[in-house]
Amino acid sequence: MQVLPLIIEKADGALWGRVAYDDNLLVDSAPTLDELRVNMKTLLQEFHDLHDIEFTYAYDLSAFFEQYAYLKVSKIAEYAGMNATLLRHYSAGSKQPSPEQVKRIEDAVHRLALELSSVQLVAA
Template identity: 50%
Template sequence: MKTIKIPLTIEKGEREILWGRVEYNQNLLTDFAGNVSELEQKIKNLLWEFEEVHPESVEFEHQFDISALFQRFNFLKISTIAEHAGMNPGLLRQYVSGAKNPSLEQAKKIEITLHRLAAELQKVAIVV
């Protein structure tokens, strides 16, 4: 079975709910859930129901808004990420809370910082 990679946009809703959306064959499919795994399953079910795309053939490429990103990866410290990105921690907290929306430039700065930190972590070796 051939794997189909589909971008899944994940946004934070009210009360820790995550909203997800995919576009497939020019159709927009949306749903909500309490966590990413549940959201993926619900979207896969919609893809099967409306597009006859077999759930096992779908691999999602996650695209998070800032609030959903910090909800999903809640072990990330906002102040530390802001420091590494050269940003004001208070401003990043406002982005995470939804009080303000980042510009495309600010969002890219955060994304690049996260990717750089992840690359550093991939080089780590633990010895015993």
């Protein structure tokens, strides 16, 4: 099985994906992540005869907050130690974060995920 990074961005109301393979950059768009995944696998099959493909995912902030819409932007901002309004601008694509800001947000998401992974629930 071949595992490749799929970079996902949101633009013009669609999700755009790109995969670099063998000095080629394959790009396509789709309305959903599932459709984008299928499109990218099809391109890799057609151009490189790859059939057993899995992806790791890297998102821009707009695509991330669309894909994980159930996350509260204000809570992620709190974990990142930043202004929630600014993070809303980043998630809407109306402002662009610096690489350092993106790293702060990514670290906050990872901390939140780690915290949630240690939660234990009991029946009442």
